[in-house]
Amino acid sequence: MVASLGSYTIGRVRGLGGFALFIARSLGAVFSTRRLPARIGRAVYEQGFRCLPVILIVGMFTGLVLGLQGYYVLNRFGSEGLLGALVSLSLVREMAPVLAALMLVGQAGSALAAELGIQRNSEQIVALDTMGIDSHGYLVTPRLLAALFVFPAQTALFVAVGLWGGSLSGSLLLGVDPGIYWSSVHRAVEAEDVRECLIKALTFGALTIGICAYQGFHAHRIRRATGARAVSAATTKAVVISSIAVLAADYVITSFLV
Amino acid sequence: MTSPKTGPLLRVGGLRKAFDERVVLRDVGFAVERGSIFTVLGPSGAGKSVLLKCLAGVEQPDGGTVLFESQPLDFRDRAMRESFRRRCSFLFQGNALFDSLTALQNVALPLEQTTPLSRGEINRRAMEALRQLELDDHADRFPGMLSGGMQKRLALARAIVTHPEMVFFDEPTAGLDPLRRNAVFAMIAKYQAVFGFTALIVTHDVVEALAASSVVALLHEGEICFAGRPEEFAASGHPVVQSFRDSPAALRSTLDAMRRGGALTEEKE
Secondary structure (H helix, E strand, O other), X not given: OHHHHHHHHHHHHHHHHHHHHHHHHHHHOOOOOOOHHHHHHHHHHHHOHHHHHXXXXXXXXXXXXXXXXXXHHHHHOOOHHHHHHHHHHHHHHHHHHHHHHHHHHHHHHHHHHHHHXXXXXXXXXXXXXXXXXXXXXXXXXXXXXXXXXXXXXXXXXXXXXXXXXXXXXXXXXXXXXXXXXXXXXXXXXXXXXHHHHHHHHHHHHHHHHHHHHHHHHOHHHOOOOOHHHHHHHHHHHHHHHHHHXXXXXXXXXXXXXX | OOOXXXXXXXEEEEEEEEEOOEEEEEEEEEEEOOXXXXXXXOOOOXXXXXXXXXXXXXXXXXXXXXXXXXXXOOOOOHHHHHXXXXXXXXXXXXXXXXOOOOHXXXXXXXXXXXXXXXXXXXXXXXXXXXXXXXXXXXOOOOHHHOOHHHHHXXXXXXXXXXXXXXXXXXXXXXXXXXXXXXXXXXXXXXXHHHHOOEEEEEEOOHHHHXXXXXXXXXXXXXXXXXXXXXXXXXXXXXXXXXXXXXXXXXXXHHHHHHHHHOHHHHHHO
């Protein structure tokens, strides 16, 4: 019992150390990787443009629901005029960075883990190393750097669409004056709210893409699974760990910044 | 790394590799002469691919020495590793082609990522390699759109585009029928003659290897139990060489004995 607990703990600590080294090596490769801007551009396309529809749809429905729920809660206290403040602060401080990150994990993160897992399986990663190409620099660095741009941009888009969704349900369906709604938004959101949103988006981006890349890159280390099953297990692990990491990091950042 | 042009290009001595308790390479030693085709034979699971990966720096050996142009190789030394990899190429069993890149992009990749050449020069060299491997008409195709033989040639084009001194071939004919096996060995021999690289092949295809190689070695229980010219291998009385070389004949005689004893007929019924 004690031995297995000890072995489990050592395994987890070793895993964290391996992850930290993986990220450090990938970021260290920024200066030695050739033609990095083109690879970053491709990663921005993969993570950004491909995930655009899901961000727009989820952002819109989140705003619509916040508008509805917020209206009925505020209506009890006769404070419907604060609907814009409620929707905007909920989105900016909490929902947009978390939900956008979870959507990006589901779409871009899982795709990344599966792609790297297959590349590991078919010896493409080893082939890069034997060609003298830094596999971290070629495969991981551009994705990590792209995430630092894509996650904040997608979060901002999520906020914008969510605010519009909130105004649709609040103003068009429930009769809140649009002018009151938007002026409430303007008055409520301050620079530090935006700063918190940005910090969360950047952290979630680096964390989730790092975790997904790490899991896919090391798909061959999955215990008791090889080939397609190892890729499948690595992808599942990537999505689950990333999602938990987003929520845990959200709590930590919120506790420090609030 | 200095470049003395005499003596073996690659010399391996006392190479050892184990995975946990399982010893794969016990004491492997041989020398590969410059410009030769050196083939390591052995049954599946003998550790041929592990040997190749140790030599290419993909796996770290537990002990032994690897000398490249008389200089000891230490893959933990980054500068030495990079210098070695600029001078050698590796052809994988499954080709390891990037399926999201076209044939031209696959061949251009090592030049793009390891040299400061201009885009135009990279494309010119990559197209030249494709032309030499008779694939220039397929430059814009993705690997998945090419036949198995073409993929093999594409992998070879990518391997030779950097003008390596040595090319490692990991089971180049695995899973191919006899005609295609012949074609692959003929291709290796042809392009080795054209480009002059030194080839180190691991395979279990005896007939093709004997026809195409300058030297063959037999890996058995983690050691090289025979190394010599193909005709020496064909005439060797070494029991392991005999059993490996004559395995088709042995299978035939076993089956004949079983037929005579009625075992196969009974099984059919």
